[in-house]
Amino acid sequence: MQTTETTNEGLKRGYELTLTAKEIDAKIDAEVKKIAPQVKMPGFRPGKVPANLVRKMHGEQLHAQVLNDTIRESVDALMKDKELRPAMQPAIELNPDYEQGKDAKVTVDLEVLPQITAPSIEGLEIERLMVPVADEAVMEAIERIAGSNKSYKDAAKTKKAADGDQLIIDFVGSIDGVEFEGGKAEDAPLVLGSGTFIPGFEDQLVGVKTGDEKTITVTFPEDYQAEHLAGKDAQFAITVKQVKVETETKLDDEFAKNLGLEGMDQLKELIKGQLEQETGGLTRTAMKRSLLDQLAAGHDFAVPQGMVDAEFEQIWNQLLQEAAQEEDADKAMKEIEAEKDDYRSIAERRVRLGLLLSEIGQANGVEISQQEMTMLMTQAAQQYREEDRERFMQFIRQDPMAAAQLRAPLYEDKVVDFLFDKAEITDREVTREELEAAIEADAEEEKKPAAKKKAPATKAPAKKAPAKKAAAKDEAKPAAKKAPAKKAPAKKAESTEKKPAAKKAPAKKPAAKKAPAKK
Known part of the structure; x- marks a missing residue:
């Protein structure tokens, strides 16, 4: 050769x-x-x-x-x-x-990957924003649970049904006198005003009493999931078997036992743990942003444009999906188009930070164990049909790039945890709103060119970042975790040898189809 x-x-x-x-x-x-x-x-x-x-x-x-x-x-x-x-x-x-x-x-x-000298990890200072879980927050969460687990009791036979009441009904639906599939039910519970059934159905049952029989006419929406019913008028013959009224839910031991727990003390403890876990995730995100800001401030080296392109493509595709779901999709699209260059800067920053974290990890012996890798593969395989899971596992074993891509998020987290252990951390109590605002402020800060960056915010700003853009920047992740196949960089330098994939990964199992609603 x-x-x-x-x-x-x-x-x-x-x-x-x-x-x-x-x-x-x-x-x-x-x-x-x-x-x-x-x-x-x-x-x-x-x-x-x-x-x-x-x-x-x-x-x-x-x-x-x-x-x-x-x-x-x-x-x-x-x-x-x-x-x-x-x-x-x-x-x-x-x-x-x-x-x-x-x-x-x-x-x-x-x-090629740039030659990077492992950055100094001395002198890192990080503020940990802590959100104490108050008893009031625990009770509010329990009240929300109670609100979604309402109970009802039989009302007097003379009671006229109103919004908020529950009906137990039998119904038979027909179009032009012919019953249609899925239009019949017995002992069906329906809370008036809940919007569970198609428009107009519940409204026509306001005022009925136990034992009433009534025929109503409704029109199925044009976009109804069952195409043979979409846009058609239907008649429903309804028998009201019982009108029920909501009973007051007492937040006591009996309520907790109905949820499968020993009593209220256990419920409160469980809810408090969940809230602490939730805010703990936000705290970690804020700490990670602060850490990455410090690393980014001291390093500005050339990065492979292919990696930047792949990272930007993921960010951009996510933004396009979110814009398409907005009520005014055209306006949302124009807004993100106006900031396209900013998102490319974010992609470049994330790639650079990914390379820095990789260098730090290698220099300090951070590794993914075989047991951890097996766990990652097993979890990822659940996205596929059962008959394809072993084929996916084999694909990961044979393709170094696919394997590196799979372990990249865990490797990044392990390096971040290593740096947290080395940093000087000070705690400060804040409200949840202040913590969320600090994260949003940092997300906006990430979009600014490096020369214009200010110190990361730790207090609530007067104005929050637009919610629709948060998904593309919701974590201080240095590199895309699901880059396009065959283009994705192995962001961690654990695996630098790139070989063509011997086989394609099996197609993921399709999302389960939803059963037609009772509407």
């Missing part, structure tokens, strides 16, 4: 590899000798088919296989000989006019 360097600019590298016809032909001969003993042909004893006939029979297939293997081996040798650390999958291309029997010229273009 002959190697010629064609590009060496910044982090970009380019090479032309020449694989001689003689080299390729010799490998085909070797393959012929390897398979000849297994080849069967009429007129020849097993294993006695002449090599020239074997080559004639299987030449095209063997040539394609040998050429593919030789290119892969040559690229691997190039990476090793030049000590290259690809940032992403190299672009490998065989010259289009190649013909069998001629030298093969292969171009290899890639970006």
Whole structure:
């Protein structure tokens, strides 16, 4: 193999590899000798088919296989000989006019990871914003649980149903006198005013009493999930079997026991733990932002644009999805378009921080254990059909890039935890609103160019960041955790060898279809 360097600019590298016809032909001969003993042909004893006939029979297939293997081996040798650390999958291309029997010229273009000196981890100072869980917050949460677990008792037979009352009804639906599938039920509970049934259904039952029979007419919405009913008028013959009124829910031991607990003390303890866990996650996010701000402030090195492009693509696709769900989608789209450059800056910052964290982790012996990796693979495999899960596990085992991508979030968290242990941390109590505002302020700060950045905010700003943009910046994550397949960088330098995937990952199982509503 002959190697010629064609590009060496910044982090970009380019090479032309020449694989001689003689080299390729010799490998085909070797393959012929390897398979000849297994080849069967009429007129020849097993294993006695002449090599020239074997080559004639299987030449095209063997040539394609040998050429593919030789290119892969040559690229691997190039990476090793030049000590290259690809940032992403190299672009490998065989010259289009190649013909069998001629030298093969292969171009290899890639970006390499920058050489980074492990940053100093001394002198890190982080403020931990703590939100104490008050008894009032616990009781408010319990009251919300009670509100979603209402109980009802039978009302007097003369009671006229009003909004908030529960009806137990039988109904039969028909269109033009013909019953339709899914339009019949017995002993169906319905709370008037809940909006559970299609528009107009509940309104026409206000004022009914136990034992009443009534036929109502409603129109199914044009976008109704059952296409054969969408937009059509339907009649429902209804029998009111019971009118019920809401009973007062007492927040006592009996209420807690109905939830499967021992009593109110256990319920309060459980709710307090949940609230502490929830605010603890916000506290960690704020601490992580502060940590990353300090790391970013002291480092400004070139990063691979391919990695930036992949990170930006993820951010941008998420923003597009969110904009499409807004009530005024066109306005939302214009707003994010106006800040497109800011989001590209965020992508570059995250990639740079990802490389920094990787360097810190390697320099300080942070690792993902085999047990942790197995756990990650098992959890990720749950996204696939049961019959595809083992195939997914095998795909991860065979593809270093896919494996690095899977372990990247956990590796990042372990490095962050390592840095928290090294930092000087001071605690300050704040309200939840102040904590959320501080995180939102940092999200807005992340969009600013480095030269214009100010110290990260730790107090509630007067104005909150727009909620619709928060999802793209909701955590101080340094790099995309689900970048596009075959483009995603192995953001952690634990795995720098990039090989083409031997197999594609199995398709994820489709979302379960929702059953038609009772509407």
